[in-house]
Amino acid sequence: MTTLVTGATGLVGNNVVRLLLERGEAVRVLARETSDSRPLEGLDVEVARGDVRDGDSVREAAEGIDRVVHSAAVIHIGWTGLKTQREVNVEGTRNVAIAATAAGAKMVHVSSVDALGVGSRDEPANEYPPFEGKILCTYVITKREAEAVLLEQVERGLDATIVNPGLMFGPWDWKPSSxxxxxxxxxxxxxxxxxxxCTVCDVRDVAAGIVSALDSGQTGRRYILGGSHLTYFDMWKLFATVSRGKAPIGRAGPLMRIAAGCFGDAITMITGREPDVNSAAIGMSNLYHYYSSARAEQELGYTTRDLEGTVKDAWAWFQANGYA
Structure with a gap:
């Protein structure tokens, strides 16, 4: 049995590849010529060169495969870059879904909790509509559109499952991302x-949930792969404790949030390049992105580990690989 993995040099995809190899399964990855080679060094994988935006290269990569994990995506929380994110996140998903259908392969699409509505600590959100409360930045828009594209292909006969991970940390974060x-x-x-x-989780638990979805995920069904519910304040304090850095002393007030967002948007207007701190990102960070993984726990056997251990492992990996 051979599994094709897109986004295999990213945090999620790389952990999925390593887990599949641990299980003794054959893995083929779709990677661009310009992709960082370090994440795949020493791994017994077949590399198919191509790009999810190129339907022909995706179809060639999918020939003879049994399963597909589609984790390739452009992630930027902001107002700009809609064209690029649609090309990768939406049309790339369409290309992978069409190729998986032609190959008769089972597909797991890695979406995000950002495609769902917003929950609270008392009432975490689940997989069901209404999808309300999110800032409609380009990432949220394109992840929702990608899910719609996938479900259209399911209606045409594709056996596909969607997973919606929370904010992930862990080893093999080469970029780094989160x-x-x-x-x-x-x-x-x-x-x-x-x-x-937000809901914070270990990427290794998410990878295990993705593989479980390959094995037993229901067609056309969403599964939230979450974890611990933390405020950003508490999360940053944990980061500071593990890394021996300085912990924050409070939360940003409304005036500071408005000023930071306006400053980022002004930089965008002046330079044409949107910084990570912009009004969309500030708006998203004001929300409580809390989600329930009950469905995944019940149907996929999804489990999560202690978050402090996750942060310690991630920090140790960063130290061992020269990031810290």
């Missing part, structure tokens, strides 16, 4: 954390 938040807390004192909070 781990950059941990590194920033460790490197410099940031006195004020964002107001909101």
């Amino acid at each position: 781990g950059r938040m941990m590194l920033e807390v460790a490197r410099r004192f940031t006195p004020l954390a964002p107001k909101g909070g």
Whole structure:
């Protein structure tokens, strides 16, 4: 049995590849010529060169495969870059779904909790509509559109399941992606954390949930792969404790949040390049992105580990690989 993995050099995809190899399964990865080679070094994988935006290269990569994990995506929380994110997140998903259908393969699409509505600590959100409360930034828009594209292909006969992970940390974060938040807390004192909070999980647990979805996920069904519910303030304090950095002393107030968002948007207007801190990102960080993984726990056997252990493992990996 051979599994094709897109986004295999990213945090999620790389952990999925390693888990599949541990299980003794054959793995083929779709990777661009310009992709970082380090995540795949020493791994017994077949590399198919191509791009999810190129339907022909995706179809060639999918020939003869049994299963597909589609984790390739552009992630940027902001107002700009809609064209690029649609090309990768939406049309890329369409290309992979069409190729999986042609190959008769089972597909797991890695979406995000950002495609869902917003919950609370008392009432975490689940997989059902209404999808309300999110800031409609380009990432949220394109992840929702990608799910719609996938479900259209399911109606045409594709056996596909959607997983919606929370905010992930863990080893093999080469870029780094979400781990950059941990590194920033460790490197410099940031006195004020964002107001909101989110569901935080270990990427290795998410990878296990994805493989379980390959094995037994129901067609056309969503599964939230979450974890612990933390405010950003508490999360940053944990990062500081593990990395021996300086913990924040409070949460950003409304005036500071407005000022930071306006400053980021002004930088975008002046330079044409949107910084990570912009009004969309500030708006998203004000929300409490809390989600229930009950369905995945019941149907996929999804389990989560202690978050402090996750942060320690992620920090140890960053130290061992020269990031910290």
